[in-house]
Every structure is written in C-alpha cells, then in structure tokens.
Amino acid sequence: MSAVTYTLRxxxxxxxxxxxxxxxxxxxxxxxxxxxxVFLLLFVYVFGGQLSHGLGSGLAxxxxxxxxxLNYVTPGILLMTVAxxxxxxxxxxxxxxxxxxxxRFRTMAIARAAVLTGHVLASLIQTLASIAIVxxxxxxxxxxxxxxxxxxxxxxxxxxxxxxxxxxxxxALGLAAKSVETASNTPMFLTLLPFLGSGFxxxxxxxxxxxxxxxxxxxxxxxETVRGLLxxxxxxxxxIAAIAWSIGIALVSYLxxxxxxxxxxxx
Amino acid sequence: MNDTRPPAIVATGLTKTFGETAVLDDVDFTxxxxxxxxxxGPNGAGKTTIVRILSTLISADxxxxxxxxxxxxxxxxxxxxxxxxxxxxxxVDELLTGEENLRLMADLNHLGRAAGRSRIAELLERxxxxxxxxxxxxxxxxxxxxxxxxxxxxxxxxxxxxLDEPTTGLDPRSRRTMWDSIRALVAGGVTIFLxxxxxxEADHLADEIAVLDHGRIVAxxxxxxxxxxxxGGHVRLQFTxxxxxxxxxxxxxxxxxxEDKLLLQVSSDGSVASLRRMLEQLDDAGIEVKExxxxxxxxxxxxxxxxxxxxxxxxxxx
Numbered sequence: 001m002s003a004v005t006y007t008l009r010x011x012x013x014x015x016x017x018x019x020x021x022x023x024x025x026x027x028x029x030x031x032x033x034x035x036x037x038v039f040l041l042l043f044v045y046v047f048g049g050q051l052s053h054g055l056g057s058g059l060a061x062x063x064x065x066x067x068x069x070l071n072y073v074t075p076g077i078l079l080m081t082v083a084x085x086x087x088x089x090x091x092x093x094x095x096x097x098x099x100x101x102x103x104r105f106r107t108m109a110i111a112r113a114a115v116l117t118g119h120v121l122a123s124l125i126q127t128l129a130s131i132a133i134v135x136x137x138x139x140x141x142x143x144x145x146x147x148x149x150x151x152x153x154x155x156x157x158x159x160x161x162x163x164x165x166x167x168x169x170x171x172a173l174g175l176a177a178k179s180v181e182t183a184s185n186t187p188m189f190l191t192l193l194p195f196l197g198s199g200f201x202x203x204x205x206x207x208x209x210x211x212x213x214x215x216x217x218x219x220x221x222x223x224e225t226v227r228g229l230l231x232x233x234x235x236x237x238x239x240i241a242a243i244a245w246s247i248g249i250a251l252v253s254y255l256x257x258x259x260x261x262x263x264x265x266x267x
Numbered sequence: 268m269n270d271t272r273p274p275a276i277v278a279t280g281l282t283k284t285f286g287e288t289a290v291l292d293d294v295d296f297t298x299x300x301x302x303x304x305x306x307x308g309p310n311g312a313g314k315t316t317i318v319r320i321l322s323t324l325i326s327a328d329x330x331x332x333x334x335x336x337x338x339x340x341x342x343x344x345x346x347x348x349x350x351x352x353x354x355x356x357x358x359v360d361e362l363l364t365g366e367e368n369l370r371l372m373a374d375l376n377h378l379g380r381a382a383g384r385s386r387i388a389e390l391l392e393r394x395x396x397x398x399x400x401x402x403x404x405x406x407x408x409x410x411x412x413x414x415x416x417x418x419x420x421x422x423x424x425x426x427x428x429x430l431d432e433p434t435t436g437l438d439p440r441s442r443r444t445m446w447d448s449i450r451a452l453v454a455g456g457v458t459i460f461l462x463x464x465x466x467x468e469a470d471h472l473a474d475e476i477a478v479l480d481h482g483r484i485v486a487x488x489x490x491x492x493x494x495x496x497x498x499g500g501h502v503r504l505q506f507t508x509x510x511x512x513x514x515x516x517x518x519x520x521x522x523x524x525x526e527d528k529l530l531l532q533v534s535s536d537g538s539v540a541s542l543r544r545m546l547e548q549l550d551d552a553g554i555e556v557k558e559x560x561x562x563x564x565x566x567x568x569x570x571x572x573x574x575x576x577x578x579x580x581x582x583x584x585x
Contacts, residue, residue: 013374100358109348
C-alpha cells in the first residue's frame with residue numbers, strides 16, 4: 001500500500017475511535033450544546049422583548065418584537081454553538097496528550113497526519129450535529145428563515161468552514177495546554193466573541209473602540225454572512241471577510257498544531 | 268550470546284539540556300540483541316529522557332543513537348516500526364473497552380481483520396484480561412491498566428520494547444505478574460530496555476545494569492558485578508545491656524555501634540552460613556541478643572557506593 005492509502009486508513013481508524021469516544025461520553029456533547037440553547041432562551045425570552053425595541057429597522061424579515069429578535073439572534077447563537085463545540089476538541093486533544101496516548105501514537109509507525117485528522121473530522125461531525133440541534137430548537141421557538149435551499153447550503157458551508165478553522169485552533173490550544181483543565185478553559189474566550197460582535201446587538205450601537213473591534217473581528221463577518229444568507233439582510237463585503245478569516249485562522253492554526261504535535265518537548 | 272548480531276541499541280555521547288539544566292551528560296551504552304538492559308536511577312536522574320530520545324519522541328542535543336540498526340534522527344519511521352513503548356503512565360483510552368483499545372492498536376499496525384482478531388484474543392488471554400475485555404478501561408485497577416498497556420505495545424510484535432518504570436506504583440502481586448510477563452517476552456527473543464528505581468527489579472530481570480545519576484552513567488555491569496561493589500549488606504544486632512554490646516563489639520568485626528540504642532552493625536553478606544557462624548560465636552561467649560535484623564543492599568547502598576551520596580539528594584532534581 002502507498003503512503004496515501006496508509007494515511008487514509010490510519011485517519012479513518014482514528015476517526016472511528018474518536019466518534020466512539022463521543023458516543024461513550026455524551027455528557028460532554030450535551031453540556032457543550034446546552035450552553036448556546038440556554039443563551040438562546042435567555043436572550044429571546046428575558047432580554048428579547050426589550051432588545052427588539054432598540055433594534056428597530058435592524059430586525060430581519062419584517063418581524064417585530066420578540067419574534068423579530070429571535071430571527072436576529074439565531075445566527076449569533078449558531079456561532080456560539082460552533083465556539084462551544086470546539087471546546088470539546090481542545091479537551092479531547094488534551095486528554096490524549098496528558099494521558100500518554102499521544103506519545104504512544106507518536107512512537108508508532110503510523111501516518112503523522114492521521115491522529116490530528118481523526119480528531120478534526122470527529123469534531124467537525126460533532127459541530128455539525130450541535131448546529132442541527134440548536135437550529136432545531138430555534139425553529140421550534142419560531143425562527144423563520146427566508147432562505148432557499150441554495151442559501152441554506154451556502155450558510156451551512158460558511159458555518160462549517162469557520163467551524164473547521166476554530167477546530168484547528170482548538171486542536172492547537174489543546175496540544176499546547178499543560179492539563180485537561182487548561183485545555184477546557186483556554187478556548188472559552190471564543191464563546192464570548194459573538195457578544196463582542198454583531199451576534200446579539202448591532203456593532204454600531206457600541207461605544208468607540210469596542211465598536212471598531214466588533215466591526216472587524218472574524219465572528220462579525222461570519223455572523224453577518226450567515227444572517228444575510230438565512231434571513232435576507234445585507235451581506236456586502238462580510239462574505240469575503242468571513243471566508244478570508246476562516247482560511248487564515250485554519251492555516252495558521254493547522255501549522256501551529258502540526259508543529260506542536262511533531263516537536264512537543266516534555267515539561 | 269551471539270556476537271555477530273548487531274546490537275539492538277548503541278548510544279554514543281548522548282547529551283540533552285532543558286533550559287539551563289543538563290539532563291544528560293555524555294551518556295554511552297550498548298544493548299545486545301535479545302537481552303534485558305536496566306537503567307537504574309532515582310527520580311530526576313534522566314531515565315525517562317533517555318527513553319524519550321531512544322523512542323524518537325525527542326531529539327538529543329548531541330550524540331548518536333542507533334536503534335534496531337537505524338539512526339533515530341534520520342530514520343525515525345524505521346525505528347518506530349521496530350519498537351514498542353510502554354511509558355510511565357498507562358497510555359490507554361479510558362473511554363474504550365480493553366478489547367477496543369487492542370483493536371485500535373491492531374488497526375494502526377495494519378494487521379488484517381482475522382490476524383488482528385486472533386492476536387487480540389491471544390493477548391487478552393496472556394494478560395488475564397478476558398473477563399474484563401468488554402468493560403470500559405475506566406473500571407480497571409492499576410495493575411490491569413499496566414497489563415493492558417503492555418498488551419497494546421505487543422500487538423505489533425515489536426522486537427525491541429522500552430518499559431519506563433513498568434512497576435512503579437503497583438502492588439507486590441501485580442509487580443510479580445509484570446515481572447513474569449517481561450520474562451516471557453525475553454524467552455521469546457525480544458530485547459528489553461527497562462528503567463527502574465528498584466535494585467531488586469533490575470536484579471531479577473536484567474542481564475546488564477547501568478546506574479544513572481545526574482545524567483551520567485556512574486556504574487555499569489551485570490547484577491552480580493554491581494552487587495560486589497556494594498558494601499551495604501549488614502546485620503543489625505540489638506542488645507539489652509551495655510556490657511553485652513561491648514562484649515559483642517570486641518568479639519565481632521563491627522562496622523558501627525550505637526551506645527544509646529544498644530545497637531551493633533556488623534558487615535555481612537546475609538548468607539545462612541555466615542549468620543550461623545556469627546550466632547555460634549555469640550552463643551559461645553554467652554552474649555544475649557535481643558533482636559537481629561538483616562539488611563540487604565538496596566538502591567541507596569548502590570548509590571552510596573558508586574556516587575558517595577544517597578538517592579534522596581538527587582530526587583530534588585525533578
């Protein structure tokens with residue numbers, strides 16, 4: 001068999017293992033998908049009535065009040081779902097690292113890429129499942145997207161590309177962490193970024209300084225793109241920015257992760 | 268031993284520094300094919316660092332290492348294909364069952380379906396894990412984890428196995444089981460590179476022992492050769508009265524005496540013949556001994572003999 005065949009075979013072995021682990025440890029997935037659902041309920045039912053007044057014309061699809069805010073906030077919640085799901089990636093990677101399993105794999109004649117590829121593909125599947133669950137809850141609450149199938153596909157594509165980038169970032173953070181606890185904490189800032197962007201309220205309502213940060217950070221570009229694709233708001237240059245950010249983060253994180261994996265020194 | 272076969276491991280001039288600390292300082296050793304080589308030393312001596320270099324996990328700052336005939340820095344994959352590593356912490360997947368862990372190793376070793384299945388069954392049997400095979404590893408005891416860990420290392424039938432402190436933290440029974448497993452491997456022609464903190468372990472298992480201290484090999488030889496260099500064996504006699512202590516001290520070749528505690532320490536190899544001779548001497552002189560204890564040489568004695576300082580000093584290095 002050639003090197004490529006071995007890489008594919010080893011990667012699929014690792015993917016099977018990672019998926020089996022996800023099924024054995026459902027509490028982690030539930031916890032990670034539960035957080036964005038709690039925020040969705042909190043923001044729609046507790047803050048939604050009041051926030052919708054301030055948003056006015058910012059609301060999508062011509063809906064007013066709480067229903068309008070649900071349409072506005074759901075893309076932000078979906079981004080939060082992605083950010084929460086990749087915390088699981090960092091935890092799983094760090095568990096292998098600290099329990100010596102990574103070292104075992106590294107002393108075996110297996111394709112170098114296989115171990116990380118397995119983690120990343122499993123996380124991508126987990127992230128996709130999380131998005132589906134949260135979206136299902138949003139629709140059940142009354143989220144009414146205007147997208148046609150093509151726009152749906154595009155929105156899913158943008159979310160998955162961004163998810164892929166954050167998964168590599170979380171993989172690198174997990175490899176860099178000295179303990180599982182650190183690994184579960186470091187990617188937590190990602191779940192805050194939808195707040196410091198246009199996830200919950202428009203960036204234009206924020207004070208100077210914070211506003212500039214909110215307007216130019218990657219979560220805003222992705223939120224606005226997904227929001228536009230699903231609910232028909234204006235996208236503009238956000239789509240290009242979303243894709244550029246995703247590719248950039250994925251590339252840098254990938255190189256960082258591979259470097260950590262191959263050259264990790266003890267202590 | 269067949270001298271025409273190339274050695275399993277040759278390390279020359281190995282050095283490694285972490286930050287300011289020199290962890291390995293010009294280490295040389297050779298491990299003959301089909302033998303057990305034990306690296307003996309306290310925590311922080313550099314044992315794990317050597318294992319990590321030999322098993323391609325980290326690179327040395329300088330020096331040359333050939334493992335199974337291949338250079339570790341230029342042909343790491345050839346080295347990896349020949350070795351198996353069982354580290355200090357059980358590298359098992361806690362969320363999977365014992366059988367699934369072995370299955371994972373079989374798949375990564377590219378054993379076919381049938382070959383993998385029979386190898387797994389054989390290893391479960393050999394390491395007494397048949398009953399626990401379908402249970403999550405999270406429920407395993409420490410000894411079971413170590414056995415599964417070793418079984419996972421053996422799935423690919425490596426010819427050279429690294430065991431980094433395989434019995435540290437195990438209860439005496441699990442320790443014996445591990446020793447038996449190691450002996451069985453050696454009988455099958457496998458070369459073992461073992462690190463340990465315990466002299467008795469090296470003594471029981473190794474053909475050749477190297478004593479590591481502060482990143483240097485301070486003594487090397489067979490267990491017999493090494494023990495002959497240790498003057499640590501002695502008998503300790505406890506008396507009830509000072510005059511008995513004095514009489515015994517003048518009669519026997521006493522190494523040291525403690526007047527307050529009425530203790531006398533006499534050099535001895537611990538053999539029955541020498542003990543009988545000593546007790547007869549005491550009996551003939553009518554000296555009453557309250558208590559007798561035999562002290563056999565341990566790692567502390569080895570260290571004291573070859574380095575002039577006890578192991579506790581070096582333990583602070585970790």
